[in-house]
Amino acid sequence: MIFFDIDATLLDHDRAEKMGAIDFYKNFGDELEHNEAEFVDLWYNLSIKYFEKFLTKELSFQEQRRMRIKGLFGHHLNNEQADSSFENYLDLYKKNWSAYDDVIPCLKRLNQQGFRLGIISNGDYNQQLEKLKSIGIHNFFDCIITSSEIGVAKPSPTIFQKACVQANVQVHKSYYIGDRLETDAKGSKNAGMVGIWLNRKNNTTHADVKVIHSLDELTTLVI
Structure with missing residues (x-):
């Protein structure tokens, strides 16, 4: 997942x-x-x-x-x-809410390849769901987890692990993609997931985690 x-x-x-x-x-x-x-x-x-x-x-x-x-x-x-x-x-x-240009094409490709997709987000559940609906992508996700529901926030391993339990998937077979190195990529990796840092702002890489600079690159990292 x-x-x-x-x-x-x-x-x-x-x-x-x-x-x-x-x-x-x-x-x-x-x-x-x-x-x-x-x-x-x-x-x-x-x-x-x-x-x-x-x-x-x-x-x-x-x-x-x-x-x-x-x-x-x-x-x-x-x-x-x-x-x-x-x-x-x-x-x-x-x-002013809008999705990045690479989002919908990426989600469609992953959907066509048979991947289940989910959300793990810090914030209020209702507002985060409203964002997904507003930019027209909420139907891609069958599991939406937020810190307001779980009671702990990223980068705590707990929120990543509980998300996998709710989605009925194994942690070590799950991927997580986010824009923050410590909070998202390292946080999910420390929980046992494959953490991927979406570094949109520059070409910096990091030895400890997988790095992409656009969601166009994601399908080459997930199998």
């Missing part, structure tokens, strides 16, 4: 987040002391900071959203105001 990450692997998350942040800035920039470029950087840093706190269970999924908004506009905002502002951003972020 072949499992995939979602963000920055199947869905172009970086572009969606950047464009969503730019559109958000156009609506609310007059309330901030930052220019557009500074705002995008700040938004990105706040996203990383507070999403990590969600993954480590310091904050709920909704709380990490609130803290990102309060980090921008100030902690004087109440929860309802922060929630409303984040919903505005979320609408703009969703409008």
